[in-house]
Amino acid sequence: MEVYTLSNGVQIPKIGFGTWQIPEGELAVQSVAYALEAGYRHIDTAQIYGNEASVGQALAQSNLDRQDIFVTTKVWNDKIGVEDTRASLEESMEKLGLDYIDLVLIHWPNPAASREQLPWQERNAQVWKALESLYREGKIKAIGVSNFMIHHLEALLETAEVAPQVNQVMLAPGTPQKDLVAYCQDKGIQLEAYSPFGTGTLFENEEAAKLAREAGLSLAQLALAWSLDKGFVPLPKSTSPENIQANLAIEGLQIDPHAVEVLDKLQGVKGQLDPDQVDF
Ligand SMILES: NC(=O)c1ccc[n+]([C@@H]2O[C@H](COP(=O)([O-])OP(=O)(O)OC[C@H]3O[C@@H](n4cnc5c(N)ncnc54)[C@H](OP(=O)(O)O)[C@@H]3O)[C@@H](O)[C@H]2O)c1
Known part of the structure; x- marks a missing residue:
């Protein structure tokens, strides 16, 4: 598995396995x-x-060496302070059966749950402090954020002592988020592409299907090639052995610039939720 190197030198495999739902x-x-x-x-x-x-159970059964596996988890929206965040991550480590986690992200920047209790800027600064402390203790190897738009990142950077190494956002055909991507790349923040198939909605898209046929690729291959071409870490999810395997068989895939452009503008695939409007 090929890797990217994060701004702190940690290596991250270029494709991740998504497990939502x-x-x-x-x-x-x-x-x-x-x-x-x-x-x-x-x-x-x-x-x-x-x-x-x-x-954790699957990792334990695999008998793979710990250093050969990269595991990410995310701090949920109900955590608002240093202590509850730290405690929740101790619990995550226990559930995962790991004594360190490779990457921890703040899942959402402006949770509905804490909106009335304190400004999101303060909540994120507190949760980030907890991540920084575990990072310094070596219990987390890399720290980052998820669903952060430019204004959320700018606010975080005002108080952060360690800059985020990753931003995991919705990036798929139809949702290239070009301004956010340029901002992150300029700051050395690695982008991870969640929902690389628009949570499956891409597979109902006629225009994308036509493009895939023309390129001699499957639709999944086309979307993953689009993602890798842009330097993202796509996180395809599947429970089907056939699809799990297929989503990894993309080494050396090429996508031409015209196809990238058409995919950037694709309509009808599920996109990024507005993190300041979510009701969770
Ligand atoms: N940070 C966040 O807020 C956030 C939000 C959403 C997602 N994520 C992460 O991103 C991961 C992926 O996103 P997602 O779960 O929304 O979905 P996705 O990966 O965009 O799409 C998954 C859907 O595509 C189907 N599929 C997968 N491979 C296929 C293939 N080769 N051919 C045909 N169909 C295929 C799957 O069905 P089968 O299972 O039947 O194969 C499933 O219905 C998540 O699991 C999670 O880890 C993060």
Whole structure:
């Protein structure tokens, strides 16, 4: 598995395995186990997905060396201070069966749950302090954010002592988020592309299907090639062994600039939610 190098020198496998909406239990254990067997070395989970223990079980069963696996989790919206964030991450480590986590992200920048209690800028600064402390203690190897737009990043950078190394946002055909991408790339923040297939909505898109046929690729390959061409870390999710395998078979895929342009402007694929308007 090829890697990118984050701004702090940590290496991150170029493709990650997404686990949102894979419920805790047999299906999650099987899917992650199958992904590891197929060759994924990067697993993306979150506290709110409720499947950290299943991810941990699959990791334990895999017998892979710890240093060969890259695991991400995300701090959920109900955490607002240093102590509750730290405690929640101790719990995540226990569920994952890990004594350190490779990457921890603040899941959303402006949670509805804390909107009335304190300004989002303050909440993010507090949660970030907790991440920085665990980072300094070596319990987290890289720290970052998710769903942060430029104004959220600018506010965080006012108080951060360690700059975020990653921003995980919705990046898929139809949602290239060019200004945000340029801003992050300028600051050395690695972009991760969540929902690289628009949570499956891409597979119903006629225009994309036509483009894939013309390029001699599957639709999934076309979307992943688009993502890698832009230097993102795509995080495809699947519970089907066939698709899990297929989403990894993309080495050396080329996409021509015209196809990139058409995909940038694609209509009808699920896009990025406005993080300042979400009701969770
Ligand atoms: N940070 C955030 O706020 C956030 C938000 C959303 C997602 N994420 C992360 O990004 C990951 C991926 O996003 P997502 O879960 O929204 O979905 P996605 O990866 O964009 O799409 C998944 C859908 O595509 C189907 N699929 C996968 N590979 C396929 C293939 N090769 N051919 C045909 N169909 C295929 C899957 O069905 P099968 O399962 O049947 O294959 C599933 O229905 C998440 O799991 C999560 O880790 C993060």
